[in-house]
Amino acid sequence: MINRFKYFTVLTLMGFFALTSCSNDDWEPLNPPQGNNGEEPVAFEYTWAATADSLQESLQNNYLGFNGTYVQDNAGSSRFNYWPNAHVLHVLVDAYHRTGEDIYKQRALSLLRGIEIENGGDYNNVFNDDMLWLGNASMRAYNATNEEEYKEVAEYLWEIIKMSWSDDVFGGGITWKQDTPFQKNAVSNGPAAVLAMRLYEVDNDQDDLEWAKKIYEWQKNNLVDPQTGLVWDNISLQDGEVVTNTDWVFTYNVGTWIGAGLKLYNATGETQYLNDAVKTAKSTMNSPRLTTNGVLRDEGQGDGGLFKGILVRYFTQLIMEPDISESDRQDFIDFLEYNAKTFYDNGLSRPGMFASPNWAQAPGNTTDLTTQLSGMMLIEAAALLKEEGYIE
Secondary structure, three states, rough: OOOOOOOEEEEEOOOOOOOOOOOOOOOOOOOOOOOOOOOOOOOOOHHHHHHHHHHEEEEHHHHEOHHHHHEEEOOOOOOEEEHHHHHHHHHHHHHHHHOOOOOHHHHHHHHHHHHHHHHOOOOOOOOOOHHHHHHHHHHHHHHOOOOOOHHHHHHHHHHHHHHOOOOOOOOEEEEOOOOOOEEEHHOOHHHHHHHHHHHHHHOOOOHHHHHHHHHHHHHHHHHHHOOOOEEEEEEEOOOOEEEOOOOOOHOOOOOOOOHHHHHHHHHHHOOOHHHHHHHHHHHHOOOOEEEOEEEEEEOOOHHHHHHHHHHHHHHHHHHOOOOOHHHHHHHHHHHHHHHHHHHHHEEEOOOOOOEEOOOOOOOOOOEEHHHHHHHHHHHHHHHHHHOOOOOO
């Protein structure tokens, strides 16, 4: 089990002065310590909600592109990428839940419609995982706003995705892409089980529950290490041989596996689902394949920049699950809070409010949208946990 992290930042006698152009500044100086008369200095206050506001503003100022969608980086790119935009929808829903401000509802709906436009007039995409990210974000937006358009998009995508399941190749599983029948990935199955459950939670359609169960069972049998609960990336046919890629273990795949187990546990009450999620979370905290000195590892920019944020989203849900043990909950809280404080102190540049792919180091000159979103998800998670009383 990971050691409890004790991580406090203390103000110097000079204090810290604000250095940000964002209107929702989170770096204002606090009251100075009490001096040198033996009294304890004032502990630094982490302003998670204000920081989340500043990051949301930075997203609008630096990444907003055409038709309500968001561009690839903050260095002048105008390129649209489907799957990061699906996760922008997630962080807009996060902000709406946290603030209740209608501007986030407006941005979210504009983004949903813009994705269709920028994707050539259709939500269909050869990458099943891209559509799964959008389907899941759309269901969260539907639950938050009751806007039927989101649910219609999710249902449309789900019907397309299910066509990529095949029993006769590897005994089941959903393919990575619509045109890769002999490659099936964790990223096209974990999120599929989650999406099936999101739909089941709304419509109580038993077929969706059965889909979630069979996807989960297939992934567990083929892409999950039975000893650790860590998730292998894919299984494929190479030169006539079935090969499981156990070398690739990524944060986002363990995240969606945790999320799928949680949702199935809440729907069925079957404890094995919860046990699976807890085992995977414990291994994640301790695995050198996923962490460095207690911080989720640097997986680069590009696609990898978004991986940690996806894990954080589902890891946070596990923290708030009432039925886990209090000792496990505290370990999970300590781990996530340490990551959030490390990022806040070291991995977030000011005044621009840009995220680093390495949460323990300052970012470079360019921050990809993917990398920025992971930082936003981490801070939104910390704000939520503080609001719910899990962290101070």
